[in-house]
Amino acid sequence: MPEFHLRQQFNQAPEEIFSRVGFSGDHSRTIALVQSGAYDIGAVNFKVWERELASGNIHPDKVSVIWETPVYPDYQWTIRGDVDQRWGEGFKQRVQLALLSLQNPELLNAFPRSRFIKATNAGFEPVAEVARSIGLID
Numbered sequence: 001m002p003e004f005h006l007r008q009q010f011n012q013a014p015e016e017i018f019s020r021v022g023f024s025g026d027h028s029r030t031i032a033l034v035q036s037g038a039y040d041i042g043a044v045n046f047k048v049w050e051r052e053l054a055s056g057n058i059h060p061d062k063v064s065v066i067w068e069t070p071v072y073p074d075y076q077w078t079i080r081g082d083v084d085q086r087w088g089e090g091f092k093q094r095v096q097l098a099l100l101s102l103q104n105p106e107l108l109n110a111f112p113r114s115r116f117i118k119a120t121n122a123g124f125e126p127v128a129e130v131a132r133s134i135g136l137i138d
Contacts, residue, residue: 002043
């Protein structure tokens with residue numbers, strides 16, 4: 001998503017806009033790298049931003065939000081199509097029910113989420129459109 005929106009705004013790839021592009025591999029690490037001055041700018045999940053801010057790990061005098069992407073589907077769980085044949089009829093539904101019924105705050109915080117909602121392939125079409133537009137998929 002960050003690459004898509006940069007391309008939309010500047011009509012260039014990130015590598016053409018910035019002298020150096022990096023990938024920290026972790027949203028909390030990206031925040032820390034921007035805050036330290038190692039990165040000039042970073043893209044992070046807003047839930048992670050809010051958690052780090054609430055935890056006191058973000059110093060607003062050193063780093064701040066400059067833009068938020070529009071809402072889009074994110075973080076789905078995917079299961080193989082053959083799981084019912086392999087693990088028994090109804091296995092896929094039992095896994096889905098287990099995730100949708102999860103209420104343990106400690107487990108949910110590991111994601112970080114307060115709950116899971118049912119997703120569909122059609123709901124992720126906006127993400128697929130972005131991926132096609134920047135050449136990630138055909």
